[in-house]
Amino acid sequence: MKIKKQTFEHWTIDDSADLYGIQNWGCGYFGISDKGELEILGTPGDKNSGVSLQKVVNGIKDRGMNMPVLLRVSNILEARIKLLHQSFRKAIKQTGYQGAYTGVFPIKVNQQQQIIEEICRFGEEFHHGLEAGSKAELIAALGTLQDREACLVCNGYKDREFVDLALYACRLGYKCILVVEMPSELTLITERSRVLGIRPLIGIRMKLSTRANGQWTESGGDRSVFGLNTAELVATLDYLRQEEMLDCLQLLHYHIGSQIPNIRDIRAGVLEATRIYIGLVEEGAAMGYLDLGGGLAVDYDGSHTNYRHSRNYTLNEYCVDIVEAVGETLTAKGITHPTIITESGRSTVAYSSILLFNILDVTRFEPASLPSSPPEDANDMTKELMNIIKDINPKNLQEQFHDIIYYRDELRILFKNGRISLRERGIAESAFWQSMVAISKEVKRLKYIPDEFEGLDKALADIYYGNFSVFQSLPDSWAINQIFPIMPIHRLNEHPTRNAIISDITCDCDGKIEQFVDLHDERQTLPLHELRENEEYYLAVFLVGAYQETLGDLHNLLGDTNVVSIRITDDQHFEIVQELEGDSVADVLSYVEYNPAILRDTFKHSAERAVREKLITPAERKTIMNAFESGIRGYTYFER
Numbered sequence: 001m002k003i004k005k006q007t008f009e010h011w012t013i014d015d016s017a018d019l020y021g022i023q024n025w026g027c028g029y030f031g032i033s034d035k036g037e038l039e040i041l042g043t044p045g046d047k048n049s050g051v052s053l054q055k056v057v058n059g060i061k062d063r064g065m066n067m068p069v070l071l072r073v074s075n076i077l078e079a080r081i082k083l084l085h086q087s088f089r090k091a092i093k094q095t096g097y098q099g100a101y102t103g104v105f106p107i108k109v110n111q112q113q114q115i116i117e118e119i120c121r122f123g124e125e126f127h128h129g130l131e132a133g134s135k136a137e138l139i140a141a142l143g144t145l146q147d148r149e150a151c152l153v154c155n156g157y158k159d160r161e162f163v164d165l166a167l168y169a170c171r172l173g174y175k176c177i178l179v180v181e182m183p184s185e186l187t188l189i190t191e192r193s194r195v196l197g198i199r200p201l202i203g204i205r206m207k208l209s210t211r212a213n214g215q216w217t218e219s220g221g222d223r224s225v226f227g228l229n230t231a232e233l234v235a236t237l238d239y240l241r242q243e244e245m246l247d248c249l250q251l252l253h254y255h256i257g258s259q260i261p262n263i264r265d266i267r268a269g270v271l272e273a274t275r276i277y278i279g280l281v282e283e284g285a286a287m288g289y290l291d292l293g294g295g296l297a298v299d300y301d302g303s304h305t306n307y308r309h310s311r312n313y314t315l316n317e318y319c320v321d322i323v324e325a326v327g328e329t330l331t332a333k334g335i336t337h338p339t340i341i342t343e344s345g346r347s348t349v350a351y352s353s354i355l356l357f358n359i360l361d362v363t364r365f366e367p368a369s370l371p372s373s374p375p376e377d378a379n380d381m382t383k384e385l386m387n388i389i390k391d392i393n394p395k396n397l398q399e400q401f402h403d404i405i406y407y408r409d410e411l412r413i414l415f416k417n418g419r420i421s422l423r424e425r426g427i428a429e430s431a432f433w434q435s436m437v438a439i440s441k442e443v444k445r446l447k448y449i450p451d452e453f454e455g456l457d458k459a460l461a462d463i464y465y466g467n468f469s470v471f472q473s474l475p476d477s478w479a480i481n482q483i484f485p486i487m488p489i490h491r492l493n494e495h496p497t498r499n500a501i502i503s504d505i506t507c508d509c510d511g512k513i514e515q516f517v518d519l520h521d522e523r524q525t526l527p528l529h530e531l532r533e534n535e536e537y538y539l540a541v542f543l544v545g546a547y548q549e550t551l552g553d554l555h556n557l558l559g560d561t562n563v564v565s566i567r568i569t570d571d572q573h574f575e576i577v578q579e580l581e582g583d584s585v586a587d588v589l590s591y592v593e594y595n596p597a598i599l600r601d602t603f604k605h606s607a608e609r610a611v612r613e614k615l616i617t618p619a620e621r622k623t624i625m626n627a628f629e630s631g632i633r634g635y636t637y638f639e640r
């Protein structure tokens, strides 16, 4: 682990920008004002278009909504869609590609109505379409998408109802493509199309042999559960030829996984798929679309490497590599260039959502002070432990470190055997932590930090308690150790002097964040400011727009947070375009099958019994019932 030196005399906003890495992961959407407040930039990269997040938080509170809040910035979503299309257009021009590009948004990445509706609206000028992986997603797509030039790609297992709906969509003039994932789906599609008299648009999902390294890439490769292998593909072609439907086969699809950090894997996938595309054309299929699925990664830690939370390519490189690979391979064979489709989800929606929460409390790491000398009857090891601290220097760090741990462990055993008192054990533990603090200070001065000191920082960190639930709002942080950038939204012109980990308000020991972005590695603590008396301290978690909302769960019955969508205006103001109140206690209880009315009645009976037994007065019963009522109507998070 590498611990950076922080010996700044006068802390500036540039120091904060460096420390939290905004330039590395922010893609130009965020900045810091001279007042030290984090800003959302209405025009990416333009420092003079910013709106302070603190102002947004104040505005939300003035309107009566409490933290935590999931903030959506519609300008950023719009900018992401524009950027994707502009980058592909540029690459097409630059490489002389003869076909077009079109994008579809995979609904599963963020199914929220407002997001899908905005994607359709912002995407209209580019004919950006949708990808549905289930019946429910197809229905959401058909009820939202109105642009009939946009593609509607249907993946996932399909039953008759799903196939029929997609065929009806074709009848209505939609470019609704049924992608065959399993050989058995093909007979269902041809049968239903014959019955309904609608010619289908058919795509085929291939299993590529190309495998990508990364977190979420198991859905690619030979053993992936989705898609056809080569033998099945050939059988499919024969079947379609026999049914005189080769003209319906227009799209080749593959998806080697989400968050592909290495451009080499992306290039290998495209090349393999292009070869299959050539094969399909040579077999007489109509073709016209090559759909590369998702995988375009988000640089969560800003390191620009092939680390699993990053990517070693820019969006421009992604586009050029794809367009060039497809174009050159097909030109060599004299085959018409297809429309390239990508199903970018993560990269489209991650940036536009920000989780905001306040800090409720802090447990400072501060070992108790020691008596000036050991008690007379103290064990020799206690005395040693108290003395070591005077003799810690850069040359003996490792040796002292081991001795300290040895004495502490031995003294614990003596305590368990009744050989030393509770008070002496207390002194020993304090001496242990005091020495660790002294060692940690020395370690920070070392040029090379030995492995064994890894974790020392975390052990000595403060705990900042945040008003949110990891399980509800950042499920990937808990489930797969996904890293998200986190930082304070204000006081960025002050030196953050504390090192902290963040705990949520679930009572689960997994409900915490102790991995933070760093250019070289992951840091285990996050520098934060001292809390001030009577002043809220706000943190923001960035890049949470993809996958987090629907994967979140009701651990400890902490429900959906409030959601506020804003639009940044040209005059550096913001307006709230939509607000959704989060779950109330009654809401989350009904999700787990309670009936709030019955709960109220049962509690009322208990209160009435207490009146009968003269434990409370009737007036007290009223107060108690009111508290119960307002509890059941209230927000599931901490309210001040």
Ligand SMILES: *Cc1c(COP(=O)(O)O)cnc(C)c1O
Binding pocket: 106, 108, 109, 131, 155, 255, 257, 258, 259, 293, 294, 295, 296, 343, 344, 345, 346, 347, 546
């Ligand atoms: C999940 C998924 C996507 C989205 O992938 P991202 O990496 O988020 O862009 C696209 N296509 C299919 C078939 C998927 O299953």
